[in-house]
Amino acid sequence: MMSKAATTKKLILNKSLELIYKNGYQSTSIDEIIATTNVTKGAFFYHFKSKEEMGLAIINEIFFPTVIDGLVHPLEKVDNIIDEIYKMLHSILFDHSAFNIAYGCPVVNLVEEMSPVSESFRKALSRLLLRVQQALVTALETAQRNGQIRKDVNCKRVATFILSGYCGVRNMGKLFGKESYSNFLREIKFYLNQLK
Template sequence: MSKGSTTRQRILKICFDLIYKQGYQATSIDEIIKQTTLTKGAFYYHFKTKEIMGLALLQEFIGPALEKRVFHSLRHTTNFRLSIYKSIAELLEDTAFFDSRYGCPLVNLIEEMAPLNPKFSKVMADFYDNWHREIALSIQNNLNHCTTDPERSNQIATFIISGYHGIRSIGKLKGAPIYQSYLHELQNYLNTL
């Protein structure tokens, strides 16, 4: 990786940490620059505006993490119930990347930025659509012997993602232990399919 790419990734990591804890709007470029110890010129070399930096954070940092952690396991499974459960459980139980006090970084950005910025909204809607599609396809591909039609698979995917988003928000209030109750019921639900 080149020095420029390494610097860009370092900036995005610091942006992620600050925005995850404070929110996008509450995080200033000056604060990011101070944390990176770069000059303003060096920051603006990589990101001409805060919006460009925020979109890069979504596309170059959060998106690849979702792809690696969630989508891959859903694509390569013969047991969709276990894959869906494990992907959600890993997201909820990952204390190195996530902190229950701050919820899910993507859910937070959806809540904060979707109504305000069409570019953010588009990128985040694409993430949702991809995750939704992967869950629905996983269900369809593994329930060929059943009467699960595409519409039912889409409804199930919506239900699962909505549950994840909701428990992440409740976790901000109740802490990580609340996740276990959700995971238990998620597993029960998946076993009914």
């Protein structure tokens, strides 16, 4: 059972994330957050000493666990990595109901918006993305040792490439919708199969 205070904090974080997902971090005001949560300003600033602290809490307390559970762990024990990466991309692009194509991916959005203007955000987000990249690299290297991937493949480069594609297609989707996603998926599948 979660304490009342912890519940309030979670409520603030979740609603804030929702608003930030739709409007961006800098355009989401604390007044708007407290209005939609029915939490008072006093409560907000009791839990977070500043807006920035709240933003960083979203990264560390929501993004991190979600990404670790949803991407990093699933990549750890899998026998057919190539197929699994494709499936994961497909599933994250199409199946996740929390996502809205028009709004893209909350993590990617925050990288875009905040990493150039705040070193704290950049560091927190780069830790997160590094974690995902590392998980991909490790998985690919294992597959390489098992002979599922050619020996001359540079796993780190492949990981960067996959991540880039994912970030980018979230952007394209904002303009052109689902079609971007399926086009991307078809080509990444082709690319991934060439690694075998």
